[in-house]
Amino acid sequence: MANLTISRPAPDRSLEKKDWYQRNRERILSRAKERYHQKLTADPVGLRKEQHRRHNENRQRINARQRARRALRSEQRKLEAREWRRENRELSKLISAQYKAKRLECAFVPVAVEDWENTLAAFSRACAYCAGPYEQMDHVLPLERGGPHCLANLVPSCRRCNSSKHAHFWFDWYAAQTFFNQIRCGQIVTLLEGLP
Numbered sequence: 256m257a258n259l260t261i262s263r264p265a266p267d268r269s270l271e272k273k274d275w276y277q278r279n280r281e282r283i284l285s286r287a288k289e290r291y292h293q294k295l296t297a298d299p300v301g302l303r304k305e306q307h308r309r310h311n312e313n314r315q316r317i318n319a320r321q322r323a324r325r326a327l328r329s330e331q332r333k334l335e336a337r338e339w340r341r342e343n344r345e346l347s348k349l350i351s352a353q354y355k356a357k358r359l360e361c362a363f364v365p366v367a368v369e370d371w372e373n374t375l376a377a378f379s380r381a382c383a384y385c386a387g388p389y390e391q392m393d394h395v396l397p398l399e400r401g402g403p404h405c406l407a408n409l410v411p412s413c414r415r416c417n418s419s420k421h422a423h424f425w426f427d428w429y430a431a432q433t434f435f436n437q438i439r440c441g442q443i444v445t446l447l448e449g450l451p
């Protein structure tokens with residue numbers, strides 16, 4: 256007949272405890288006060304040390320918890336931002352470009368995603384210079400040279416062309432490339448005619 260008792264999880268007594276505390280609050284507090292005064296008269300230095308130690312321990316615990324929460328929140332925000340950029344790839348590129356223009360104090364006219372998508376389609380979503388893969392948004396007249404951020408100054412570009420062209424005047428740079436192409440060049444010139 257041994258071990259016939261089934262162990263059950265302890266019932267949640269937190270409500271009972273709360274209730275008990277409420278009913279005995281006065282008594283508990285006055286006993287604590289009494290103990291405090293006893294300690295204060297018996298060993299005031301020890302008491303102060305004890306208080307300091309507890310305070311520090313609590314502070315450290317609170318700080319650690321706050322640090323962990325902050326780290327988690329910032330990680331979540333980063334993930335959300337990354338997700339948003341993935342879902343709004345072109346819009347996020349346009350926003351970054353506009354920020355850059357603002358930072359460099361260039362003129363800018365906000366570009367609508369739909370209009371930019373039209374430009375992408377016009378260049379068959381390929382690099383406007385070498386017809387390679389579209390990877391980056393390029394300002395034909397570089398922002399670094401005071402070119403404006405607007406639809407008429409934006410073309411799709413591959414990474415390599417974008418970094419090779421950098422702040423050069425676009426035509427001088429393009430004419431010197433082995434992949435120079437009359438038709439694509441004409442397309443860019445037509446686009447630039449829309450500059451304000």
Ligand SMILES: [Zn+2]
Nearest residue numbers: 382385413416
């Ligand atoms: Zn290219």
